[in-house]
Amino acid sequence: MKGYVNIPKSVYCKPCRECGAPPLIAHAGIEGYVVKCPNNDNHYQTTPGIIDIEDWNIHNTLLYDNDYDLKMMSR
Numbered sequence: 001m002k003g004y005v006n007i008p009k010s011v012y013c014k015p016c017r018e019c020g021a022p023p024l025i026a027h028a029g030i031e032g033y034v035v036k037c038p039n040n041d042n043h044y045q046t047t048p049g050i051i052d053i054e055d056w057n058i059h060n061t062l063l064y065d066n067d068y069d070l071k072m073m074s075r
Contacts, residue, residue, distance in 0.1 A: 003027060004038070013053050017060045018043045025051055 005025040007013050015022055016037040028034045031048030035056040044059050046052045 007035075007053070011053060012057070014057045014060045016043050017062055023056055023060075 028048035034045045036045035037043035046055045
């Protein structure tokens with residue numbers, strides 16, 4: 001076995017905000033599973049436990065501070 005599972009396209013999952021790679025599900029031993037970036041373990045990964053794609057999506061959202069149009073509206 002590869003040690004990881006690709007997330008099916010039918011499940012909405014945001015790409016890694018650091019490199020843009022689609023995440024995967026990796027076995028984390030007795031603790032459970034993590035959703036993580038396949039390219040770099042230093043990029044965000046969920047805490048070991050259940051497969052938490054919602055947590056991944058929340059933490060891989062670019063905040064509105066990076067969007068020029070939204071910054072102009074908030075002033």
